[in-house]
Amino acid sequence: MRLRLKLSAEERRTLREMGIYHPHARTRMRAQGMFRLAQGLTLQQVADEFEVHLNSVENWRRRWDEFGLVGLFEGRHTGRPPKLCEEERDQLSDLARDAGGTAR
Numbered sequence: 001m002r003l004r005l006k007l008s009a010e011e012r013r014t015l016r017e018m019g020i021y022h023p024h025a026r027t028r029m030r031a032q033g034m035f036r037l038a039q040g041l042t043l044q045q046v047a048d049e050f051e052v053h054l055n056s057v058e059n060w061r062r063r064w065d066e067f068g069l070v071g072l073f074e075g076r077h078t079g080r081p082p083k084l085c086e087e088e089r090d091q092l093s094d095l096a097r098d099a100g101g102t103a104r
Helices: 009-021 025-038 043-050 054-072 086-098
Strands: none
Touching (some): 025 043, 043 054
16 A cells, blocks of 8 residues: 655646646646545545546556656657648648638
């Protein structure tokens, strides 16, 4: 059993702000999860609250212990190469915009 996560005032403020304003949803969730652990919730309670596997929360906590705040950020995801070339993506974006839709 781990002890309750202890945070400095600066860490609490940073996690609170990250949990609201960070552009990546998974990073926001991890920040909120760490904040909830500091409030005294167990790993399982945090997993239940965020509807993630217990192993995920254990990994968040381990990465927090090892790397601190930086441990909450995601590494680069390589993923599959795009099927469309840049020119095709631009054409598709134009078509969607012309049809009243949105596209990045």
